[in-house]
Amino acid sequence: MTLAIRSDALTRRFGKLPAVEGLNLQVPEGTITAFLGPNGAGKTTTIRLLLGLLKPTSGTCEVLGHPPGHVEALRQLGALVESPSLYGHLTGYENVEITRLMRGGKKTETSRVLEVVGMTRDANRVVQDYSLGMRQRLAMALALFGSPRLLVLDEPTNGLDPAGIQEIRELVRKVPEQTGATVFLSSHILAEVEQIASNLVVIHRGLLRYQGPIADLGGQGAAWQQIRVDQAGRAMELLKGSGLEVTFEDPYVLVQASDEGVPALASLLVRSGMALYELKPRTVSLETRFLALLEGA
Numbered sequence: 001m002t003l004a005i006r007s008d009a010l011t012r013r014f015g016k017l018p019a020v021e022g023l024n025l026q027v028p029e030g031t032i033t034a035f036l037g038p039n040g041a042g043k044t045t046t047i048r049l050l051l052g053l054l055k056p057t058s059g060t061c062e063v064l065g066h067p068p069g070h071v072e073a074l075r076q077l078g079a080l081v082e083s084p085s086l087y088g089h090l091t092g093y094e095n096v097e098i099t100r101l102m103r104g105g106k107k108t109e110t111s112r113v114l115e116v117v118g119m120t121r122d123a124n125r126v127v128q129d130y131s132l133g134m135r136q137r138l139a140m141a142l143a144l145f146g147s148p149r150l151l152v153l154d155e156p157t158n159g160l161d162p163a164g165i166q167e168i169r170e171l172v173r174k175v176p177e178q179t180g181a182t183v184f185l186s187s188h189i190l191a192e193v194e195q196i197a198s199n200l201v202v203i204h205r206g207l208l209r210y211q212g213p214i215a216d217l218g219g220q221g222a223a224w225q226q227i228r229v230d231q232a233g234r235a236m237e238l239l240k241g242s243g244l245e246v247t248f249e250d251p252y253v254l255v256q257a258s259d260e261g262v263p264a265l266a267s268l269l270v271r272s273g274m275a276l277y278e279l280k281p282r283t284v285s286l287e288t289r290f291l292a293l294l295e296g297a
């Protein structure tokens, strides 16, 4: 398996705060990998480390087989990072032309990427007059320029209207089919990426919580139990303390455990002095599974 992105114990602290801690990333080439985590999880920090915009406190990473910021990696990489820097006094078209002058390519490529993101009509207006969504589309055009081998997109649908979100989603979905490129895109909403991504990387408070095919997180194989007790909070602490994945869905505590584990589970709860009203198998959604990952961190 060739990796488009890999990192080894990648760590970045701001003062004492570990924004990213010991991250071991393995993003297979040719996948659409969604990079998920709540606000402040460390997604943008990770992406900036991968792009060489930020130096790690410790650890290493590689992008397309090169250290971050390496000219060979940058040549084959398209990126969209939080608050993209665009030239406000220039038009959208001129902004793409600057990328073309730096990276080489035909003028038709400039028109193509503007067309792809639906910005042809506004291409000759100056960027300082653009709306947030228009800026985001233009930034996406810059990222797509030259059909890069790897697309790194930090919340590409930020600021877009529902139609725009749908368009970008379709665009991203088609990229690997059309060019064989790898897409690594961040989001804090599972529902927004679950239809297009094949793989997931989940981080929370700078720590890796899951990495692998989205189908495995869905947990066909993983059994869950639904529990109702008199002290849900205490039960959750107790089960988490035993290393189990737990989440809360009022009034139930949901815990990942096989049917064989049920007697031990019941006895643990009862021995701890809890009143057990209900304990039964339960299928959980991808969303519940995702929330359980964040709960445990």
Ligand SMILES: Nc1ncnc2c1ncn2[C@@H]1O[C@H](COP(=O)(O)OP(=O)(O)OP(=O)(O)O)[C@@H](O)[C@H]1O
Binding pocket: 014, 017, 018, 019, 037, 038, 039, 040, 041, 042, 043, 044, 045, 046, 188
């Ligand atoms: N330049 C900085 N100086 C100090 N702290 C920072 C800096 N950049 C990020 N952080 C902190 O690092 C943590 C991770 O931030 P980051 O921007 O990577 O999160 P994120 O996952 O991208 O969040 P969001 O979904 O809100 O974009 C946060 O606690 C943030 O406050």
Ligand SMILES: [Mg+2]
Binding pocket: 043, 044, 045, 082, 154
């Ligand atoms: Mg961010």
